[in-house]
Amino acid sequence: MFDLMEHLQDLDTRIDNIKTYNAFFAIANSISKDKCPYDPYVMVFGLLTFLFYEGKLALKKIDVSSIIDFYRKLIAETMEAELSFDDARDLTYYLLEKMQNKGSGFDLRFYSLKYKSEREKKTKLIDMKLDEKADKIYYYITNEGLDFYLKTKEFIDESQVTTSLLIFRAQIRSGSFGNALETVRELKIRVHRRLDQKNELLDLLLYGQGEESEKYRKYHNEVSLLFDEEAALFNDV
Numbered sequence: 001m002f003d004l005m006e007h008l009q010d011l012d013t014r015i016d017n018i019k020t021y022n023a024f025f026a027i028a029n030s031i032s033k034d035k036c037p038y039d040p041y042v043m044v045f046g047l048l049t050f051l052f053y054e055g056k057l058a059l060k061k062i063d064v065s066s067i068i069d070f071y072r073k074l075i076a077e078t079m080e081a082e083l084s085f086d087d088a089r090d091l092t093y094y095l096l097e098k099m100q101n102k103g104s105g106f107d108l109r110f111y112s113l114k115y116k117s118e119r120e121k122k123t124k125l126i127d128m129k130l131d132e133k134a135d136k137i138y139y140y141i142t143n144e145g146l147d148f149y150l151k152t153k154e155f156i157d158e159s160q161v162t163t164s165l166l167i168f169r170a171q172i173r174s175g176s177f178g179n180a181l182e183t184v185r186e187l188k189i190r191v192h193r194r195l196d197q198k199n200e201l202l203d204l205l206l207y208g209q210g211e212e213s214e215k216y217r218k219y220h221n222e223v224s225l226l227f228d229e230e231a232a233l234f235n236d237v
Contacts, residue, residue: 011110011112011114012114015121016121019106019108019121019122019123019144020123020125020145020147020148020151022106022123023124023144024125024148026101027040027044027098027101027125028041030098031043031095031098036091036094038075042078043074043095044095044099047070047071047099048125048126048148048149049149050062050067051126051139051141051145052141054070055141056140056141056146056205057216061136061138062138062140064092064093064096067096067139068088071088071095075088099125100124100128105123105124106122106123107122107123108120108121108123124142124145125141125144126139126140126141126142127139127140146202201215201219
């Protein structure tokens with residue numbers, strides 16, 4: 001018989017895995033059209049992308065003036081609108097405040113079946129730190145922000161699994177049981193290999209010392225090739 005409570009015991013883990021999505025939508029929904037007439041998804045993902053590639057991968061220190069220049073360029077290229085420096089500065093400070101929730105991050109409250117009490121998960125997608133020597137504040141993408149950003153595209157284990165399962169289903173329906181068994185074996189190997197690569201890359205991005213940029217690009221290229229391979233397999237089925 002189906003045991004609901006047994007399957008709900010991992011609720012804390014599931015909540016932990018979605019807390020960054022909760023933070024993202026809290027940010028997007030809090031952005032006022034009066035203060036920011038541009039698409040909030042573009043503004044938020046744009047800054048995360050900038051902090052990831054220019055900050056994390058390029059190992060650059062990103063201060064507020066760099067973010068102002070970035071938003072001026074982003075709006076000019078995507079919205080075909082020109083912002084003065086003062087308008088871009090006001091917009092940048094407003095968006096930074098929203099993305100940090102005034103520095104307090106974002107809370108996701110829920111009832112924990114594990115602890116039998118109300119709990120909360122706190123999340124920050126971006127943060128800032130003071131460089132006392134330079135007397136400057138620099139902004140960076142947090143570990144949680146990094147995990148969220150990569151989960152939205154790069155870490156696509158689910159896509160690989162889904163395609164292989166579609167192939168498996170088709171093989172079963174057509175009576176190709178030998179091929180179906182081989183698909184399952186291959187699926188298991190590929191998923192574990194991809195998970196290992198993902199975890200290795202994530203550790204490298206969090207704690208690496210300069211080689212993470214090239215490894216990330218290599219992983220990204222492999223994922224693109226994987227899409228092409230899956231498309232071919234799907235068409236064959």
